[in-house]
Amino acid sequence: MIDNAVVVWHSDGTEIMNSARAAQDGTICLGVWTRTGKYSYYLNHIPWQGNVYDPTVPPDTIGKPQDGAQILEKITLSPDGNSYSGTFTLQAYDTSGNIYASFTGVISAKRITTSTAFTDLL
Numbered sequence: 001m002i003d004n005a006v007v008v009w010h011s012d013g014t015e016i017m018n019s020a021r022a023a024q025d026g027t028i029c030l031g032v033w034t035r036t037g038k039y040s041y042y043l044n045h046i047p048w049q050g051n052v053y054d055p056t057v058p059p060d061t062i063g064k065p066q067d068g069a070q071i072l073e074k075i076t077l078s079p080d081g082n083s084y085s086g087t088f089t090l091q092a093y094d095t096s097g098n099i100y101a102s103f104t105g106v107i108s109a110k111r112i113t114t115s116t117a118f119t120d121l122l
Helices: none
Strands: 005-009 014-019 028-035 040-045 068-077 083-093 099-110
Touching (some): 014 040
Antiparallel strands (some): 005 014, 028 040, 040 068
């Protein structure tokens, strides 16, 4: 697992994520999205944070704050609007714009409601 986060997609095409990563590496980041089909969406998410995506750096250490990354998501919303799934590509950059880590994976999410228990998100 790369991350566990609470994500809000706003109707104006913006997105905000509160990541479960160490606070020192930055836990709040923003993105923009567009609808690409009846139930499909594309998200461009650019976090400005440390080496949190570098597999050689332990997840509980403080990364270099000037490093950044780009996460591109292609997701499909369920017809009932209560979950989505899809794929992502992540590229981590150094301060010169060089990619030092790149990988793809799968993503899934479920809607939080007033009756959602914290343990439902684990």
